[in-house]
Amino acid sequence: MTVTDEKSAETARLHAKYLSRGRAKIAGMLGGQIEESSAGSYIHTSAGEKYLNCAGYGVMLLGATHPDVVEAVVEQVRRHPISSRVFFDDVTSRAAQALAEVCPGELEKVFFCGSGAEAVETALKLARVNGHKRTVTTRNGYHGRTMGALSVSAKRRYQEPFEPLIPDVVEIPFGDANALRAALRDAEPSCFIVEPIQGEAGVVIPDDDYLPEVSRICQEHDCFLIVDEVLTGMGRTGTWWAISELPVQPDVMLVGKGLSGGVVPVSAAVATPTAYAPFDKDPILHASTFGGSPIQTAAVLAAIEATKTHDVLGAAGTIGERLLRTLRTAAQAAPPGSIREVRGKGLLLGVEFEDPGSSAELMLHLLDRGVLINHSVNNPHVVRFTPPALMSEDEVDTLEVAMEDSFRQLGKLSVGRR
Numbered sequence: 001m002t003v004t005d006e007k008s009a010e011t012a013r014l015h016a017k018y019l020s021r022g023r024a025k026i027a028g029m030l031g032g033q034i035e036e037s038s039a040g041s042y043i044h045t046s047a048g049e050k051y052l053n054c055a056g057y058g059v060m061l062l063g064a065t066h067p068d069v070v071e072a073v074v075e076q077v078r079r080h081p082i083s084s085r086v087f088f089d090d091v092t093s094r095a096a097q098a099l100a101e102v103c104p105g106e107l108e109k110v111f112f113c114g115s116g117a118e119a120v121e122t123a124l125k126l127a128r129v130n131g132h133k134r135t136v137t138t139r140n141g142y143h144g145r146t147m148g149a150l151s152v153s154a155k156r157r158y159q160e161p162f163e164p165l166i167p168d169v170v171e172i173p174f175g176d177a178n179a180l181r182a183a184l185r186d187a188e189p190s191c192f193i194v195e196p197i198q199g200e201a202g203v204v205i206p207d208d209d210y211l212p213e214v215s216r217i218c219q220e221h222d223c224f225l226i227v228d229e230v231l232t233g234m235g236r237t238g239t240w241w242a243i244s245e246l247p248v249q250p251d252v253m254l255v256g257k258g259l260s261g262g263v264v265p266v267s268a269a270v271a272t273p274t275a276y277a278p279f280d281k282d283p284i285l286h287a288s289t290f291g292g293s294p295i296q297t298a299a300v301l302a303a304i305e306a307t308k309t310h311d312v313l314g315a316a317g318t319i320g321e322r323l324l325r326t327l328r329t330a331a332q333a334a335p336p337g338s339i340r341e342v343r344g345k346g347l348l349l350g351v352e353f354e355d356p357g358s359s360a361e362l363m364l365h366l367l368d369r370g371v372l373i374n375h376s377v378n379n380p381h382v383v384r385f386t387p388p389a390l391m392s393e394d395e396v397d398t399l400e401v402a403m404e405d406s407f408r409q410l411g412k413l414s415v416g417r418r
Contacts, residue, residue, distance in 0.1 A: 007046055008032045030367065038064035041388050041395045043372065052399055054387040055372040058199070058231045058348065061258040061316070062306055063388040069261035072302035073295060081295040095297035098304045099259075099268060102240050105249050109276035112292035112300075113267045116230035116256035117144025120193070122269040123226045123252040124148045124166075125286055127191035129278040130251075132224040134190040135166075136183050138174035140378045142200035143193060143228055152193050155378050174198055175206040177213040184221040191224035191251075196242030199231040202382030203343055203350030208246075215248040224275070225249070230256035230267065235307055235389065237346035238317030251275040261303030266296040315389040319396060320346040323385065326400045327351060330407040334358075338410070340381070349385040356380035358410065365406035371399060 012032050016024035033045040040063040042050045053060055062069065076091065083089040096110040113119045120143045124135065137143075137152040144153060151165035159165060172179040174194070184190055196211060198204035211227075218225040227250040232242040236258060239245060243253075252275055256267035271279075279286055290296070307313070327349060328342045340352040353359045359375065362383055366373055376382040387399065 005047065008034055030364075040064060041391050050370065051367075052371045052387070052395060052402070054385045054399065055374045056262070056386065057374055058236060058257045058386040060262045060386075060388050061234060061236055061312065061347065062261045062303060062310075063390045064262060066261050066263070066303075066306055066390075068306045068309075069263045069299055069302040072298045073263050076295050076298035082290070082293050089292075089294055089297075091294045091301065092292045092297040095300040095304075098301055099255070099270065102304060103253060103270050104241060104244055106272040106274075107250065107253050107270045109271045109273055109280065111269045111271070111276075111279065111286070111288075112296060113269065113288050114265050114290055114296075115144070116228075116254065116267050117146045117149040118288065118291070119230065119254045119256055119267040119269045120144050120149040120152070120226075120228065121146055122286060123193070123254060123271075124152070124191070126252055126269070126271060126275055126279065127224040127226065129285070130224060130275060132189045132191040134168040134170070134188050136170045136172060136180065136190055136192045136223075138194055138198070139171050140201035140204075141174060141193070141195055141198055141228075142378055143195075143230075174201070174204060175210050177210055177217060180214060181217050181221075184217065184223055187221075189222060189224075191226060192218055193226040193228060195228045196232050197237070197345060197348060198378075199348065199384070200377040200379070202352055202376040202379035203345075203348055203384060205343060205345060211243060212247045215246075215250075219249070224251045226252045226254065228254045230254050232348065234258035234303070235312045235316050235346075236348050236386070238320060239313055239346075242345070259303060260296065260299035261306060263299045263303075264296055266300060268300075310390060312389045316346040319387070319389065319391060320344065320349070322396065323347075323387070323399065323403075324349055326403055327385075330400075330404045333404070333407040333411045335411055344385075347385075347387055347389055350376070350382045351385075352379075352382045354381070359383045361410060362406055365409045366402055369402040369405055371402045371406075 012024050033047050035043050036046050037044045041052055043053050044050050100108040111122050137154050139154045142153050143149045151169050154171040170183050172183050229241050233255050252269050252271045260266040324344045331339050331342050342351050374384050
């Protein structure tokens, strides 16, 4: 694919000069189209094309420009988008209440931020100010690219150019509770940060007993537990949180991606009163200029309400099960032995190939059929589908046909190469 129209060519030139040559090159290889608008399940481009959006790294669970969320944000922008931080802000207070009410256990103290990585930084600082200076993280986990978040995103390729990172970080395998137990044995006070499902590692789902055992081990060893639900939360896996139905008691849970309904950037660290006590006592100890601004929290309120009103949790579970079955059936048309596994939970689905080149080919085949998906940053063998929960029956059908056709094309290409 190449850039053909004048507007796209100029946009590519500007992007390469002022933003990123590498990103411009990749976009050019994918056609160089300009995203001009989005609504519901679709992105519309300057070339007059529309694409079913199963990409966006999990942000668009409510679809794009959900009318309830957009209306709330537009009204807030017109009335009072950014507060002075001198007086109270009622919308942010109500958003914190609404978020706390859908969080599990004793998580009720909310710190709003602008990105998932900023929420991670908040949680790591809470661990430290509570005396837990050492951090345990999981290999191939992903928690962001700021210095603290990068330090616990255990992928050497992204860490090495920025070393030295924050000290006293220990890496253990994901899904291995015994490894955590060994890492905490006779150690100084530590915190453990973990995703319920590793997203950027390729939708890696642990055994059912892993997180409950992690929670027990952390309690036994006085380990500060941070559960990163930035990707999995807000209904993505078919429940409010991936840990909703598990006996897991985090000190802090991280929220992001779908928290604003895909309209404005917002995230949050939600903590127990005990864990949050140092920040509760001293509001100057940790702050964010734009975190918790009325424009953000108006979106949060509307997104939480829309999630309830439209039964997003039920839709994510039902549609997710259907699409997982379709993916597994469609994958049988791929070349024999080319696929390691098709896996997922709710609307977080992954296909792992033996050859990373095949994952790229599948992305291109789907693109040709009007479907956008993402690769996995920490595992090039895996492509991910994160479709919206509010797809119509026709849109689900369209996606299933595109999946089936794309895998069949993979199989035909393989035969042609023999």
